Amino acid sequence: MKIGIKFKLVSFIALLLLIVITLSSFLVLNGIKIYQNKEAENILLNQKDIFEQYLDENFNADSSKNNGKFELVRATLFNKPWLRTIPASIYDTNGNLLSGFKPDGKLNENNEKDIMIKYAIEGKISYKRDDNVLYFYSPIKYKNNTAAILELQYSTKESNNFYNNIKLMFYGTGSLSLIIGIILGFFYLSNFTKDIYTMRNSVKNIENGNFNNIEPLRRRDELGELSKGLIYMSNTIEKNIKELEVEKNILSRAVKKLQKMDKEQKEFIGNVTHEFKTPITAIKAYADVMGMYSNDISLIGNGTESISKECDRLTSMVDKILKLSALERYDFEIEKKEINIKDLIEQICLRMSGKIKKNKLTLDYKVDDINITADPDNLRHIIINLIDNAIKYNKSGGSIKLSCQKNEDTLQINVTDTGIGMSEEHLDKIFEPFYRVEPHRSSKTGGTGLGLALVENLVKKQKGTIKVNSTLSKGTSFSISLPL
Structure with a gap:
């Protein structure tokens, strides 16, 4: 059976009070009894000394009349007022009663008198104590010899009544003190144990995950400090659980994404492997035919052109695999350093100018002269990808605009084209790996659906964000924000 802490504490206080009251009562009553005994002894010894003194003054040692014995002057001895306070008897040295006085007229009731x-x-x-009487026997000395025996009967009735009254008073006050102490202790401990039960309920709420049901204690002692510790622990546990749930969700999404990417990568690699055979087979066939008909200039020209196209296809496939591999780079591979964004973009535009002219497009760029700290390779790859997309999905005679400027504590990069654009339904998906807006359009341009996924990945590694706006048949605009 489980015993509550309130019962244990009240029982302990009751037991402690009982021990203290019993011990103090015993010591006080025992002290009173010792004092009464010593007081009675002093009275009797003092009475005995008075007898000895009186008898010493009134005894007559006349050996001729008393045969060598003392003669007690009884007529005057027992008529003394001081003698009448305590009943007394006097015996000779043979134990014979010489004389005595008692208020009630009874003599020598002690059954052990002879001994x-x-x-x-x-x-x-x-x-000897007998009920309310103390019997006292003492020799009376005369010139260092025992002349007679004194018996005193001292009444202890009054002192016994006093002792019994004191004992009853101690029993009464002790019992009352014990009851009052238990009642006060019960009420005090009720409040004390209530706070303990409150903390117990708080612990149970923490165990059950109810972190908002932790009741604080308004105390300025160790229980108050413990309550504050429980609240802090509850908040910490709740925070850690929420963080773990967030991490779990992120991990779950990452696992699903990795599973999807793994499936798509396997499909992509399988497709690429299969497609590798087609251009290789074509190149081998044209090479064999050209070897067989080396004098046929027309055949050699067509073969050379076909082999060139097949080589371009192989090159595109290799680029796809390299882009796929780039998605597997890790954050610690970023190497940031200070670069001038204007110089970097001018180099990129110069590098892309040939491809722009070939597709009959124009490129306008406006870049502020700003120094930033970033990974130059990642930044270069981001801008090249966006410009390359603007070239691929633009219209003949169209234009591309690139701007780069400082906006408070961020760097804003915008790439806008006048191309074919895309509908709103695709905007939330274009950054997913292998996602293609229109598969037939991507096959014409050589797209794999990896470019924008790689761009978003690299932007996030730079702690930045990327947004896209597009209108079908009117063009697309990408906006990148990077922290300075």
Whole structure:
């Protein structure tokens, strides 16, 4: 059976109070009893000394009349007022009663009187308690010899009544103190244990994941500090769980994405492997025919042109595989350094000018003279990809505009073309690997659906963002924001 902490604490306080009250009562009552005994002993010894002094002054040692014995002057002895305060009897050295006085007229009720008189004859003092009477026997000395035996009967009734009243008072006040102490302890511990139960419920709420049901304690002691610790622990656990859930979701999405990419990569590699055989077979066939008909100029010309086209196809396939491999680069491969963005873009535009002229397009660029810290290879790859897309999906006689400028604490790069554009339904998907807006259009331009996925990946590695706006048949605009 489970015993609650409140019951344990109240029981402990009750037991502690009981021990303290019992021990203090015992010590006080025992002290009172010892004091009463010493007081009675002092009174009796003092009475005995008075007897000895009086008898010493009034005894007559006349050996001729008393045969060598003392004669007690009884007529005057027991008429003394001081003697009437305590009942007394006097015996000779043979134990015979010489004289005595008691207020109630009874003499010598002690059943052990003879034994105690014998001790007194031997020079010893003895006591005996009997109900409310203390019997006292002592030798009376005269010139260092025992002349008689004194018996005193001291009433202890009054002191016993006093002791019993004190004992009852201690029992009463002790019991009352114990009850009051238990009641006060119960009410105090009720509030104390209530706070403990509150913290217990808080711990259970933490165990059950109810982190918002943690009740704080308004205390300025260790329980208050413990309550603050529970709240801090609850908030920390909740925060860690949320972070783990976010990481779990990210990891789950990453796993799904990797599974999808793995499937698409396998399909792509299978397709590329299959497509590699076609141009190689064609090149081998044209080479064999040209060897067989080396004098046929027309055949050699057609063969040379076909072999060139097949080589272009092989080159495009190799580029696709290289782009696919580029998606597997890791963040730690970024090597940032300070570069001048104007110089970098001018170099890229000069490099792309031949391809632009070949496709009968124009390129206008406006770039601010800004120094930034970034990975130059990644940045170069981003801009080349965007310009290359603007060339591929543009119209004959169209234009491309590139701008780069500082906007507060970011670098804004915009690439806009007047090409064929795309509908809104494709805008959220174009950054997915292997996604193609129109498969037949991508096959004409040699697209694999990896270019923009690579661009987005590289932008994110630079801690930047990329957005796209496009209108079908009117053109597309890409906007990149990179932190400075």
